[in-house]
Amino acid sequence: xxxxxxxxxxxxxxxxxxxxxxxxxxxxxxxxxxxxxxxxxxxxxxxxxxxxxxxxxxxxxxxxxxxxxxxxxxxxxxxxxxxxxxxxxxxxxxxxxxxxxxxxxxxxxxxxxxxxxxxxxxxxxx
Numbered sequence: 001x002x003x004x005x006x007x008x009x010x011x012x013x014x015x016x017x018x019x020x021x022x023x024x025x026x027x028x029x030x031x032x033x034x035x036x037x038x039x040x041x042x043x044x045x046x047x048x049x050x051x052x053x054x055x056x057x058x059x060x061x062x063x064x065x066x067x068x069x070x071x072x073x074x075x076x077x078x079x080x081x082x083x084x085x086x087x088x089x090x091x092x093x094x095x096x097x098x099x100x101x102x103x104x105x106x107x108x109x110x111x112x113x114x115x116x117x118x119x120x121x122x123x124x125x126x
Contacts, residue, residue, distance in 0.1 A: 046079050056069070
């Protein structure tokens with residue numbers, strides 16, 4: 001199981017890469033593995049400010065639909081448009097080409113609520 005140590009994570013299985021005031025968000029390798037083949041990624045919050053813990057979109061797999069939860073309060077500034085034609089990138093490259101959104105962080109104090117790779121590994125191993 002690939003859990004990059006340079007990223008932060010949520011208990012809802014999103015990963016976050018923070019660069020200055022911009023956070024790139026996707027779902028973890030564990031999450032995409034649990035969902036199965038991703039067939040559609042829906043993000044209708046572009047240019048909206050979404051609060052930490054609120055739903056920013058959903059991901060549809062062959063057998064299920066799962067909500068995506070905002071890891072930090074911020075404005076959704078970018079959606080990975082490659083996912084419109086190739087949603088399977090979430091399966092094949094969850095930490096790279098399979099990223100979902102970029103957000104402008106509104107409250108950097110919330111970063112402290114995120115978990116590190118070691119804690120996330122313990123979470124998924126139960």
